[in-house]
Amino acid sequence: MRRKRIDRETRAFYWFISPWLIGFVVLALFPILASLYYSFTDYDVVHAPVWIGLDNFRELFRDELFWTSIRATLKYTLISVPLTLLLSLAFAMLINQKVPFQGFFRTAIYFPSMISGVAMSLLWFWVFNPQAGLFNLVLSWFGVDPIPWLLDARYAIWALIIMSFWGMGAGMLIFLAGLQGVPQHLLEAAKLDGAGRWKTFRNVTFPMISPVFLFQLIIGIIDSFQVFTQAYTITQGGPSYSTWFYVYNIYINAFKNFRYGYASAMAWILLVAVMIVTYVIMKTSNRYVYYEGGQSR
């Protein structure tokens, strides 16, 4: 009797999860293993893959453009992600005070996030237009000479970083929800104990929202490692390869140069990098992330 019940449950379980299970095997597991195999081959699709051992990786480590793409991606990530996080947290805290027109500010700061992807890239390409763009117009009010933003290798990546701040609205909403979830009695208690603003933030508010912070940090870094739209739409990796991002490099090698094996080697390095970064952040986060009930996720 009991045996039959369990079998029925097992059957139901696998029946219900079968769409994911099939998708996982066909669209995730197989591609991961296939690209691992391709990464040890020379493969141009027209001819069968030829096993070349570690040659792709050896070539990669000597490939100047590979390192350029890593530097560009890291620079973009290391500046854009922390600053976007801090800005969105700061504005969430400002809104969370009892400011007038709270709802208006919340919507206004979030609103730009709805112009995303290619639409946002087009808009900012225009905003950064050296002659007729909004950005140089505003700078000219402060006596700054026109800057050739996206047309100059010194400034292009900074223009993309500035552009990324424009999408901080979603992060702001997430932090705001987190802040509103901080129990009022804890803040009152801190106040009674004579804790100032900074101490209250440091010891009460931040620990309470730290899981949200951690999640945003990991997602932010993983997303930013994969930055592609801006390079494809605006800069085509230029000028002088200054925005030659990692995924753009994979895309060009695979789908323009038809070097699927070489590109697969890069894809696998990305996969490993994402796993390592996620692991390291999770491991080191114990020091500053607080989970209510003392249980980690």
Place this chain on the structure above:
Amino acid sequence: MNTAAAQVREPRTTSRRRKMPAAGPLIGFVVLLAVTVAMLAPLWFMVSTSLKTTKEMLAFPPTFIPETFAWSNFKELFTNSDIKFGQQYANSLIVAVFSVLGTVISSSLVAFGFARYRARGSGLLFLLMLSTMMLPYPAIMIPQFLLFTNIGLHDSLLPLILPNFFGSAYIIFLLKQFFSTMPNELYDAGRIDGSNEFRLFWNLTLPLAGPALATVSIFTFIWSWNDLLTPVLYLDSQENFTLPIGMAAMMSSKFRLAPWNLLMAAALLSSLPIITLFAVAQRRFVEGIVLTGIK
């Protein structure tokens, strides 16, 4: 500056009975006002450029309000046969609608399975499912591309739609959390009434999950609507393009002088579905952002 600093400290030292709003929020208010202007200025620039004539669009300094409203820009997007904007808009809608359907149907089935049943390996499979949330698409896109190309789906919308019918890890996770909160008694009652497992899901669970399904639908729609990389890999012919790749192509090739007014009109029109979703379902929308942690 000094007085400002003094005012910031004021609420701590003086009594709470003061009617005046505290100075901290006041400074915050001013900062927020400035930030709001900075955030909304590019939007204004987009809207005003979309309504300018080509001559006025290149004027420096740019005008804030177009001297003449060139509504024809919007019309040209749909009538200029070099652009195929209308066709691409329709393609994007088709892809987004079917992606939402596929994701919601498959993910809710899978989420129900993970939420309601225990079986050998179910915990491990759940962890495996969670770990795929971190899987970067570029790491698997080459074999996926070769797979879909080999079965003859290159330059069609199907490779953008089909993967959604196998569930999305994020959505499965969110719905699983939701389904786990449903009381066991509900299902015991259903079983006593003779419902089979599928009817427990279809007739009992889904009708109660409306709000959660609405939230995940909104987000699937946005992901699909904004996706650039997948269509770039698969779509070759202009009439098959989705909007993101169509707009990118519009800027890069056809025109020597980038038609910024048309591009801004396109950017504006392409954002309308998302803005509309926000307008009609703001609560679900915000909830979705907070739950998924994604824009």
